[in-house]
Each structure stands twice: as structure tokens, then as C-alpha cells.
Amino acid sequence: MYNEVVMDHFKNPRNVGEIEDADGIGEVGNPLCGDMMTIYLKIKDERIEDIKFKTFGCGSAIAVSSMLTEIASGKTLEEAKNISNKDVANALEGLPKNKLHCSNLGADALHMAIQDYEDKKYGKSRSEPKDKEEHQHASGDNCYCPYCDVELGESATFCEACQRDLEEEH
Amino acid sequence: MLNLDHISSNPLLPEVKEVMIDAVQNDYHNPSSQHKAGEQAAEKIESAREAVARLINAKDPKEVVFTSCGTESVNHAIKGVAMANRDKGNHIITSNIEHNSVVRSLKRLKSQGFKLTSLPVDTNGQVDPGAVEEAITDKTILVSVMHSNNEIGTLQPIKEIGEITRKKKVVFHCDAVDSVGILPVDVQLLNADLLSLASNTYYGPTGVAGLYIRKGVKVFPLLEGGAQENNKRGGTENLIGIIGMGKAAELAFRDMDKRLEHLQNLKKHFLAELPKYIDEYLINTTPDRSLPNLISLSVKYIEGESVMLMLDEDDIGISTKSACASGSLRASHVLVSLGLSHADAQGTLVVSFGLDNTLQDIDRFLNSLKHTVETLRNMSPLYKKKA
Structure with missing residues (x-):
């Protein structure tokens, strides 16, 4: 693992x-x-x-x-x-x-x-909060379902193939 | 490895190995072949079918269909009933703590237009049979409730649910994958119309399982092709696996009482000794209405995958139901249904015993667990906050 x-x-x-x-x-x-x-x-x-x-x-x-x-x-x-x-x-x-x-x-x-x-x-004023890290694909240049690896649209929130909700980034 | 993960799989019994090795060496013929060798292969399958039928008290061995795994059996039962009974209705009732093979099959059906009612469980993980009765409508074509839960071991009131479905004339499927061969399961007593079981639960091989389909119940096949399995499942049979599964069924039937006693002793010892080793934990398994071979416990302030990994370093195998170990990274739907907090669910361990375990194994495990819990709690910010 x-x-x-x-x-x-x-x-x-x-x-x-x-x-x-x-x-x-x-x-x-x-x-x-x-x-x-x-x-x-x-x-x-x-x-x-x-x-x-x-x-x-x-x-x-x-x-x-x-x-x-x-x-x-x-x-x-x-x-x-x-x-x-x-x-x-x-x-x-x-x-x-x-x-x-x-x-x-x-x-x-x-x-x-x-x-x-x-x-x-x-004092609190000095430092600005750092910007969050930019979105990066978990792997490669496209979005893939983190569970079944089917290719997804960037904004997908549900994977039709494996029927899982996608709360995480992909 | 000291195996305390018998819920995942079990070692083959020596007698099972023996018949399977013999089969590997001698049996390769296709049971559908019409020559003598083919007929002999078919006879071996039929004798295995008889052994499985006896184990669950099926009236006719033909009611047993061999499949490739428990998941296939469940998919076959649920999707097969749904497809075969569309003209009668589209409503299916289940519980909130089913195995994912049930959950996902039903989710698929829902996306195809079926309606689902998923019933809650009490803090012991039990479904109220009265709630099943209330949920049944004239559109209900199937009730599917598991016999025992694979994460917490709870036994459901299947007999009571079966009486209701029989009275209301609704088909009843019971996922008994973790029960058959471990404790007595009788399809007549339970009024089950369909019942899923798996060979590796009772020390047979993986890759082979079964589905009981009561005579007269309308179910479409999942796999279509040849006329195998009395036209209920196409595909050349897993002859060697089925031979092993039959032998294991024969032994499970013969040794049931002896095995039960052994497992119950291990569980009793575990529960009596545990408080001497660690504190601040929850037992998620109801002692008197649960599988004899499984205990689910949630250890506070630590996370289960870390426990599993550290025990693995000590050469001890257990499972965890922590979200971190789940692949989907979510708290188990079973633990959430029990009302466990997400933090407690994170520390959930599943310890499951087998025939090969001894009381000394339990002690060795508890010693190792004590050390692991101490190490991880010393590392945990939650534990600090508590103290």
C-alpha cells in the first residue's frame, strides 16, 4: 500500500x-x-x-x-x-x-x-494569508474519477460509471 | 501471520485442499460434455450442490445455484428479481447497513427508475421487523435484509422479517454471506426466498459461492449463455472450486456445534480480557445477537489504519473500518447508521476469529494492541486535549 x-x-x-x-x-x-x-x-x-x-x-x-x-x-x-x-x-x-x-x-x-x-x-496585520495552492490534477492532464479512473469533466460532482459522489478534487 | 481477519477470508481446511488438489490433477472436463468424462464432472457438481443444499436446508438441491462470489449472488438476486418483476411493481425495501453489493445494486436500480425504502437500524444495528411491514406497499417486489453484518456482526431478526414477507407475498432476499457455515442458517425456518452464501466463509475456496433460489420464485439470470445451473446461470462451471466448496459445506454441516463452541470461547475470552489491556473504547458488537467470530471495537483518539499497519508489523492481521482505509475515504455507512461519531468511527477495528485461533493468539493480539494504542495515543493531538 x-x-x-x-x-x-x-x-x-x-x-x-x-x-x-x-x-x-x-x-x-x-x-x-x-x-x-x-x-x-x-x-x-x-x-x-x-x-x-x-x-x-x-x-x-x-x-x-x-x-x-x-x-x-x-x-x-x-x-x-x-x-x-x-x-x-x-x-x-x-x-x-x-x-x-x-x-x-x-x-x-x-x-x-x-x-x-x-x-x-x-500583530495580525503584517502577514497576509497565503493563497491556497492551485488546483492540480491528481494525475496527468485530465480529470479522472478517483475511484474507477473513468475520465470526467472538470466540474463533475458524480461519477455515472461507478455511481460515487465526488466530493474530492479530481 | 497471526490471522484475526477471518471475516475477509479463511484458510482452506486440509480435507478441502485434498479434494481440490485431486481435482486439479484429474478433473478438467466440461460438465456439459455428453461423454462419460463430462458426465462424471457433472456428477461431482451435483454432489457438491447436495452438500450446500443440506447446509442451508434447501428442499431440492436444484434450488442452489453456484456463482463466482457473494457479490455475484447478491447482484443476481436483486437485479434478477427486479428485472423479472417489473410488471408487478418497482418498490424495494432494504436496511441502512447492508453490504456494498446490496447497496450498489440497489443504487443502480434506483438510477433505472426503481423506488427504494432503506430502513434505519437501532443502536445495536438491528432492523425493526414492524418497520418492514409498514414499508410494504402493493408495488413492493423485494425485501433484502442481511443475515449478519460483515462490519459489526449484528444478526438481524430474519425469521420475523421472513414471516412478514411470506404473509404479504413479497419476495425476500437474505444476504447470509457471513453467516452460512458459521452458524445454523435454515432457509425454511427463515422463510427466505433467496439467500446468498460464500464458500470462503466456511473454509472453502474463494472464487465460488452460491445463491439459493426457492422453487417458483421468478428471477432472471445475471449471466446468460448456456443451460448450466438449471438455466439460472450460464457459463462453464468452476469445477475445482465447486468441488472444494461442496467438501467445505459437508464439513461445516458435520462440525457446526463444535466450531460454534470454539469460536464462542474465543470471543468470550477476548471480551473478558480486553479491559485489562486498553481503556476508552466502544464495543460495536452486541454480544448476544451477533456472529460468534467477530468483534468490532472503536478505540478512542486514534485512527484504525495506523493500528492495522502497526499490528501488521507485529505480524498480526486485522481489518479496520476507518474512513482513511476505505478507499472512498468516508466513514462506514454501517458505523454512521449506528450513531457513531466520525471521530469514533475512525478508530474502528474489526477482529474476527477462526478455527485456527487459540486463546493464546488472543492474548498475543491484546499485548500488541496495548502497545500500539499507547504509541498512537502519545502521537495524537486528540488524546492530549482529553488529558
């Missing part, structure tokens, strides 16, 4: 835990699939000195959290802001197609934690 890199991060997650006097905390949750992720940051000289996570979720969600903390650790805040969910999935050498959206929220949690830090330090 998962590749070796994902399984390694799932079995031996890096940086699990909390930081008691964290400078920034970011929490994301996905009601559709139920994953929740909290990121704690310790910042020194605008650089991530320490990062920890707590996650409620599937194997993929735990591996994503762990990999994210490895990537972000030691980065400057500006560098860390540029880490995307896709970067995390790529570092994990890929995630199952149906897990790409729901469990791959690590970067969002990180950005929220940085925002939290900046809000505390500079």
Missing part, C-alpha cells in the same frame, strides 16, 4: 511531541477523512530551531507529518513558507492517489504555525 520511505516515517516518526513554550502552533484538520495535525515551532533568529508534531490519522498522515518536520527543521521562515504539500509528498517518493489530498496537510499546518508566530510577534 505504502512505499518504503512512507513506511519508514510511519514506523519511526521523527519529531513526535509538543514544545511547551512554542513560539508558533498550527493545527489543521480535515472533517471528510478525519485527519488532524498539530505543528509546534521554536524560532530563533527567524529560523526554525525546533519543530514537533502530533497527528491523529492514517499511516500517510503520520508519515507526512514526520517528513515535513525533517524538511522544515533548520530552515529560515522564508524558506519554510515555500515548502508545499507537494514537496512533502515528493520527499516521501509518492503517496497513494486517494491520500494525496486528505492526509497531505503537513505544509498547511506548518504555514499556520509560522503565521501564528508572526501574528504574535508583529
